[in-house]
Amino acid sequence: MTIGIIGLGLIGGSIAKECRRAGYKVLGADASEKHKEQAVDFDVVDEVMSVDDLVAASNVIGLCIPVDLIAEKIPLVLNKIKWNQVVFDVGSTKRGICEAVRDHVKRSRFIAAHPLAGTEFSGPKAAVFDLFKGKKNIICEEGLSDEDALRKVVDIFNLLGMQSLFMQADDHDKHMAYVSHLSHISAFTLSLTVLDIENDEKQIFNLASTGFESTVRLAKSNPKTWSSIFENNSEYLSTALGSYINHLSEFKRILDEGDKSKSIELMERANEIKRVLNGMSLNAIKLS
């Protein structure tokens, strides 16, 4: 089987590397000459070529381009494929993408996927083995995809070490606004706040082990990638941000009033996240 990856950044490049390691032939295409050179230099793909040549020569085509371009490009790729070919995307928002292809004659050959993995780095140079291992992959509106097409794409994500879960596109975008996108804005703005006040950068460096470094980590993320994600999910994200700002304002009010028992109560509620994040494995241990 030949897999064609369009867009050889962190995600596309890492999928490509993993598929090559598993013995697939992997073709690559990218709009950037630099990315194409790096993809060859860093052994990310077997060959780079034009999108047309890649589409003609691949059994499964992965569209791993920035999220603001996917909705526009997927119909163009679907136009070119035969009925035995399969296309998937890896975009971080899913509602707009699913809407853009809903009425396409070859909709059933498309799988809307979102592998939940990444680092704060980007480009083919950032592509690594085992990026996806043990993580979740979300597939949206799987009922609109042909069974053989779904099987082929799930097999590829299994190969990456991922568990595939199924979700409605709208639910996906709402959950992601709260659980992922809000975390990124929280970190970006934490960085801005600290950089604003701390003229002495050496002190930030000296004091960063106090929880700051892990909390602010996502502020290193790629601005272009994330501005597109935020734009594509702006409604849910705006609501999530509003809710976050309200919680912070309440905390500030309690702090200003010196209401210690109320602040303890809020933090005890926040502590619940420990149970939620560990919950599954703890339950599993208790049952055995």
Add this chain to the structure above:
Amino acid sequence: MTIGIIGLGLIGGSIAKECRRAGYKVLGADASEKHKEQAVDFDVVDEVMSVDDLVAASNVIGLCIPVDLIAEKIPLVLNKIKWNQVVFDVGSTKRGICEAVRDHVKRSRFIAAHPLAGTEFSGPKAAVFDLFKGKKNIICEEGLSDEDALRKVVDIFNLLGMQSLFMQADDHDKHMAYVSHLSHISAFTLSLTVLDIENDEKQIFNLASTGFESTVRLAKSNPKTWSSIFENNSEYLSTALGSYINHLSEFKRILDEGDKSKSIELMERANEIKRVLNGMSLNAIKLS
């Protein structure tokens, strides 16, 4: 040399374990019967005893109790020591503590310290080796301490693998409000926001690898410990929180207006934190 640790929680317990490993005799005291039992069961100290017995028998005494009790207890301990003994504390805020002992007749036998290390766990059970290794220790108003007393305490922190830095107490509290305390509130409120909206906890668990898990990590921290820290640093922290809320509100406005170039600009500024956090080591490499 005999070291006495009053307060056998995560920090006190970990200091005790490390000093014992280095061959010191380590005595312990704690207000909690459970902590005293655990400190013996988990080999944290050589012996537990009353505060009075500990103070009488120790060359250096570390006060590792909750931050809201330190200002009250330090003068009481200083009253009891002889001029060749030394007392240090490890509180996360320093202004109030330094003020409480400024006029004490034995002020010069006290060292105001803050080792920048911790985990989200607490109690003697949470005490571990190498908690402090490679981290920074802040010492405030070192000019008010006797040289021999300072030397003894710096030696102990060196033994823990820490580098000691010197800072004014007021500067310490201001820096910590931005770099540490704000990160904690950011995480506590992120947890509250996500728990509010996500009725289905399984989805939080499934989607947590998207940056949420690391950003929210500090929300697992101990509410009593942190409410005292926040209370002791409420002025600077309230200003820091206000500034953070302003940055978030600006980000929300830009998102609502769909001003993508402005959001990219903000995130590029936020990216600067990468240079700040890596800066020192990168510079060091460039120089060599």
